[in-house]
Amino acid sequence: MRKKVIAGNWKMNKTLAEAVQFVEDTKNRIPANDQVEAVVCAPFLFLPALVEKAKGTDLHIAAQNMHFEASGAFTGEVSPGMLKDAGVTYVVLGHSERRAYFAETDETVNKKTHAAFNVGLTPIVCVGETLEQRENNETMDHVEAQVKRAIAGLSDEQVKQVIIAYEPIWAIGTGKTATSEQANEVCTHIRKVVKANVSEAVADSVRIQYGGSVKPANVKELLLRSDIDGALVGGASLEADSFLQLVEAGVNE
Numbered sequence: 001m002r003k004k005v006i007a008g009n010w011k012m013n014k015t016l017a018e019a020v021q022f023v024e025d026t027k028n029r030i031p032a033n034d035q036v037e038a039v040v041c042a043p044f045l046f047l048p049a050l051v052e053k054a055k056g057t058d059l060h061i062a063a064q065n066m067h068f069e070a071s072g073a074f075t076g077e078v079s080p081g082m083l084k085d086a087g088v089t090y091v092v093l094g095h096s097e098r099r100a101y102f103a104e105t106d107e108t109v110n111k112k113t114h115a116a117f118n119v120g121l122t123p124i125v126c127v128g129e130t131l132e133q134r135e136n137n138e139t140m141d142h143v144e145a146q147v148k149r150a151i152a153g154l155s156d157e158q159v160k161q162v163i164i165a166y167e168p169i170w171a172i173g174t175g176k177t178a179t180s181e182q183a184n185e186v187c188t189h190i191r192k193v194v195k196a197n198v199s200e201a202v203a204d205s206v207r208i209q210y211g212g213s214v215k216p217a218n219v220k221e222l223l224l225r226s227d228i229d230g231a232l233v234g235g236a237s238l239e240a241d242s243f244l245q246l247v248e249a250g251v252n253e
């Protein structure tokens with residue numbers, strides 16, 4: 001059985017006080033279980049305080065980005081080692097907003113994925129098509145190319161540990177969720193790509209999330225699908241109760 005991952009991506013939201021309060025409100029309410037990992041992906045500034053607050057609980061703290069270099073003259077950047085040192089365990093890489101607004105490319109995503117493993121962070125690698133690509137029937141080819149480039153050069157064991165988040169760009173923050181069938185179709189394709197490029201055993205183990213307007217009302221249907229192993233959630237992860245409902249849906253599914 002693949003353990004599901006429900007990750008809340010807060011993006012650029014909350015104050016430090018609000019972030020700490022969220023962890024206070026949720027950390028002891030994650031149901032004890034072996035079916036779901038609960039993760040919040042927070043802005044850099046909040047990470048040490050949230051790690052401290054969540055210590056000894058089932059809530060995991062993630063970063064939303066990082067640089068691929070270990071150190072150096074990269075003003076404004078945060079290194080993989082800094083995240084590891086802060087006690088962070090996961091890092092989101094290649095989110096479509098970073099690709100669109102901050103010149104993230106498949107090449108930098110690949111470098112960052114390697115860099116994450118070098119320090120022992122679990123990467124959550126985002127892929128997904130634009131509306132135009134979907135309308136032109138380019139979804140599968142585009143996502144396939146993104147996945148192949150992201151995992152290039154990783155060992156089989158590392159690919160097994162990567163979490164792949166399929167987030168169709170047209171479904172992010174728009175209220176337009178992909179139907180569970182559309183979402184699963186692409187997640188199934190991603191698993192086939194891993195099988196063809198790595199191995200069947202790795203493909204069977206790799207976890208693939210769906211993201212894009214996921215909320216308590218639609219998460220169950222998504223999680224019931226054969227190849228969807230969790231969700232990467234923006235808006236609906238900002239409130240403690242809503243986040244907990246998403247986690248509980250995974251546990252009860």
Ligand SMILES: O=C(CO)COP(=O)(O)O
Binds near residue numbers: 095171174213234235
């Ligand atoms: O981008 C997302 C998560 O990374 C999805 O955001 P929404 O859930 O707000 O659509």
